[in-house]
Amino acid sequence: MDRVGDFKSELIRWRRHLHQYPELSFQEVETAKFVANILNDMPGMKVEIGVGYPTSVIGTISSGNGPTIAIRADMDALPIQEENRCSYRSQVKDVMHACGHDAHTTIALGAAHILSMLFRSEELQGTVKFFFQPAEEHVDENGLSGAGYMVRAGVLDQVDAVIALHMDPENKVGEVKIHDGYSMANVDVFQAKIRASGGHGAYPYLGTDSIWMLSHVLPVIYGITGRLVSPLEPAVISIGKIHAGVTNNVIPSEVEIHGTIRSYDPTVRKLLMKEMEKAFSLVNSLDGMYELSFIEEDPALFNHPEINRVFKQVIGDLFPHYQIINQPFGLGGEDFAHMTQKVPGAMFFLGCAVGDETIRNLHTPNFDIDENVLEVGTSIFVETVQRLLKVHPRKE
Numbered sequence: 198m199d200r201v202g203d204f205k206s207e208l209i210r211w212r213r214h215l216h217q218y219p220e221l222s223f224q225e226v227e228t229a230k231f232v233a234n235i236l237n238d239m240p241g242m243k244v245e246i247g248v249g250y251p252t253s254v255i256g257t258i259s260s261g262n263g264p265t266i267a268i269r270a271d272m273d274a275l276p277i278q279e280e281n282r283c284s285y286r287s288q289v290k291d292v293m294h295a296c297g298h299d300a301h302t303t304i305a306l307g308a309a310h311i312l313s314m315l316f317r318s319e320e321l322q323g324t325v326k327f328f329f330q331p332a333e334e335h336v337d338e339n340g341l342s343g344a345g346y347m348v349r350a351g352v353l354d355q356v357d358a359v360i361a362l363h364m365d366p367e368n369k370v371g372e373v374k375i376h377d378g379y380s381m382a383n384v385d386v387f388q389a390k391i392r393a394s395g396g397h398g399a400y401p402y403l404g405t406d407s408i409w410m411l412s413h414v415l416p417v418i419y420g421i422t423g424r425l426v427s428p429l430e431p432a433v434i435s436i437g438k439i440h441a442g443v444t445n446n447v448i449p450s451e452v453e454i455h456g457t458i459r460s461y462d463p464t465v466r467k468l469l470m471k472e473m474e475k476a477f478s479l480v481n482s483l484d485g486m487y488e489l490s491f492i493e494e495d496p497a498l499f500n501h502p503e504i505n506r507v508f509k510q511v512i513g514d515l516f517p518h519y520q521i522i523n524q525p526f527g528l529g530g531e532d533f534a535h536m537t538q539k540v541p542g543a544m545f546f547l548g549c550a551v552g553d554e555t556i557r558n559l560h561t562p563n564f565d566i567d568e569n570v571l572e573v574g575t576s577i578f579v580e581t582v583q584r585l586l587k588v589h590p591r592k593e
Contacts, residue, residue, distance in 0.1 A: 219274030249350030263323025270305035271333035297364025307575035368548030384530030395450030
């Protein structure tokens with residue numbers, strides 16, 4: 198705690214620099230350079246750039262025999278125009294760190310700094326890797342996010358456990374969400390088209406109407422989670438885009454529908470897709486045709502109970518006045534789940550609310566954090582890694 202406290206001003210400087218110069222998913226060129234330059238100044242740190250994707254950065258410190266523990270931080274920002282008026286507000290038009298990835302990156306850098314000192318003084322045995330990951334917020338045309346690319350490149354092949362955190366503006370400093378098992382959602386995107394003959398707006402009986410067909414499909418879709426899935430199982434289907442037609446007197450021959458499906462349990466995930474197919478098949482009985490496709494973006498985030506147990510012990514020892522909240526993190530997606538599918542891993546949500554009158558939720562133009570969480574998160578990471586180097590869950 199003393200080591201991290203002495204380093205607080207540097208943590209704030211790093212975070213504010215990153216906040217001022219955000220970069221979108223798959224475009225984190227300058228962010229990656231900034232991270233790599235800081236890592237290169239740390240004694241004993243091996244730095245690799247471009248593993249899995251050109252803007253990824255990996256730092257590795259090692260000493261003697263022992264397990265390999267990884268810390269993951271995401272680096273990308275969002276296409277949002279910042280409305281805050283702070284001195285460190287974004288200098289990039291329509292781009293903002295509105296999800297706290299600047300803080301995640303800073304905390305991982307802080308942990309790397311402290312842990313490199315501990316390795317240099319021969320206080321630790323084993324290996325620690327620092328994954329600075331691009332593109333958590335979006336997938337590319339291949340359906341892969343930054344974590345997907347890094348996992349595919351084999352970054353976890355020799356890793357015994359991986360940890361991460363997330364900013365949580367809904368809770369104040371002193372509150373931490375930790376939850377065993379599935380804690381964030383599978384994220385599946387669907388795209389569909391309904392095709393009909395179309396026709397003149399004055400003579401609808403002479404053709405078939407794609408919008409009318411969709412009007413029969415929509416109630417079935419919205420009834421899936423309410424009637425076909427247990428209310429005890431988290432599940433949401435949301436339609437975000439419907440597009441049809443070009444003018445007021447032409448019945449469109451095609452309507453396009455886009456949306457997302459969220460769930461926790463893999464069985465429920467399959468059920469939702471199956472029922473979506475059934476819903477759109479109604480179009481066949483209405484003399485239309487349909488196409489339906491799914492893109493499986495992120496799996497559900499599974500938090501390993503043993504790693505969570507260490508998180509709780511560390512927080513209880515370092516911050517005994519903190520409140521640990523045992524509840525899932527919601528139906529948002531998190532591509533860290535690709536990593537916890539491969540090796541035991543866990544993420545906790547760290548309360549960071551500023552505490553003023555402004556609503557500063559994730560993905561909003563007013564998002565910001567109480568910067569005291571930077572040293573809190575760094576301390577939790579450092580102490581958790583030290584304990585996991587001594588006792589860690591085995592890969593199954």
